[in-house]
Amino acid sequence: MVEIPPPAELSRLAALIGGEATLRLIEAHGGTRIFVPARPNQGHPLARTIGLEAARALAAEWGSTWLKVPLCRHWRVRVYRARGESYKAIARRLGMDESGVWRILHAARMTGEARQTDLFSET
Template identity: 25%
Template sequence: MAYPRHPAHLDAYVEVLGYETAISFLVMFGGCQLYFPTDPAGRSAAEALIGADRLKRLGAMMRDPKTEIPMPKTWLIRALRAEGYSVAQICRALKTTTTNVKRTLREAGDEPMRKPDPDQFSLF
């Protein structure tokens, strides 16, 4: 599967987690502050999602143990579309509007413009 190129500030997430898990992680935790413990105890939702080893490796790449996780909506819209999600599924996952998703996909060139129906009369 060909994912769109990710922004540089997501390098650590993609490197440690891989594309699929990084997308899930960013959808779940994006926009909130997360603590990366040096010795995970098995009690966090982040550890349940990515595992203790990857949580420690990701934490080692962060500047501070308490880090705000980015919410790169534009890239996530394109990445979820590359995974085969419908516009409605993307809207529900990212809590955004269909207008935003369609515009983002159109501007990125990921969504072809609809061709006019030849049987439809022009109003102008």
């Protein structure tokens, strides 16, 4: 289950098919355009990827059109880390280096590193 809410650019898609199906769609087709059939069946590649119910919901909204699937690397980095994946595994999965993973997580305050205290604070 996706624990990290999707970014605004995915809100419509995630509301329509759910967070997990959205993640599977991005993992399979991120960075490309896919044709959404008007009436997908169980054997259609889209239904096999995201599930028949999600494919039908997608078809109700975008049937017989092309859908651009974003990469959403920042969101996926945070999702994978929240699931306990290592920086190395995430970097390999997304085709980026570990320092890029760290930068994304650091910006999201998800690095798990203790914050340095102020040496001169009065606490």
